[in-house]
Amino acid sequence: MIGIVPLDVFFLNVAVFSDDQSRCAALREEGCDVSEHDVSCLASAHIDTAGDGSTRLSMVIKPKATKATWAHECVHIADFVMNRLGIPMGVRNTEIRAYLVARLFAGLEEMMP
Numbered sequence: 194m195i196g197i198v199p200l201d202v203f204f205l206n207v208a209v210f211s212d213d214q215s216r217c218a219a220l221r222e223e224g225c226d227v228s229e230h231d232v233s234c235l236a237s238a239h240i241d242t243a244g245d246g247s248t249r250l251s252m253v254i255k256p257k258a259t260k261a262t263w264a265h266e267c268v269h270i271a272d273f274v275m276n277r278l279g280i281p282m283g284v285r286n287t288e289i290r291a292y293l294v295a296r297l298f299a300g301l302e303e304m305m306p
Contacts, residue, residue, distance in 0.1 A: 194219060195254070198300030200293070203278065207270055207297065208251040209304065213237070216253050225249055236262045238269035240277070248277055254301065263305075267297035 194215060198207040210216040213230045216239070220227045224244020230237045235258040241249045250273060252266050271293035275282055280289060 196300075196304035198297055198304075200274065200296060203274060205248070205250060205274060207300070208249070209301065210251060210253050211255060213253050216251050220249055220251065223249055235259075236266045238266040238273070240273040250274070252301075254305065256306075263301050264294070264298055267294045267301070270297055 195209045195211055198209060199205075200207065208216070208219065210219070213232065213234075217227045217229050220241055220243075225241040227239075227241055230239075230253065234253070235255050237253045239249075239251045239253075241251070243249050250270055252270060254263060254266065268290075271290050272282065274280075274293055275286070275290060280286055282290065
């Protein structure tokens, strides 16, 4: 694992991995039923359910992924969070989504080499 991006206000964390094998191994330890993603992808975003029913959010960001790809995956995670919390997506809540994406992207910038 590369690190964790905390989403403190929502009491959620996003685990960031450099490869999908590490992501799957870590999530299986948490009781998640996961399968590996397409290995050719430079990045991916995931929402899984642990054995105790809690949510696990994660991203795979490979070394050759561009910052544009980081942003793309951050949008997916923001959508997962909003959906999980029952926050309607749309113009009325676009600021919530924008802040989530900004926090996720800043977290990636802090931890990525």
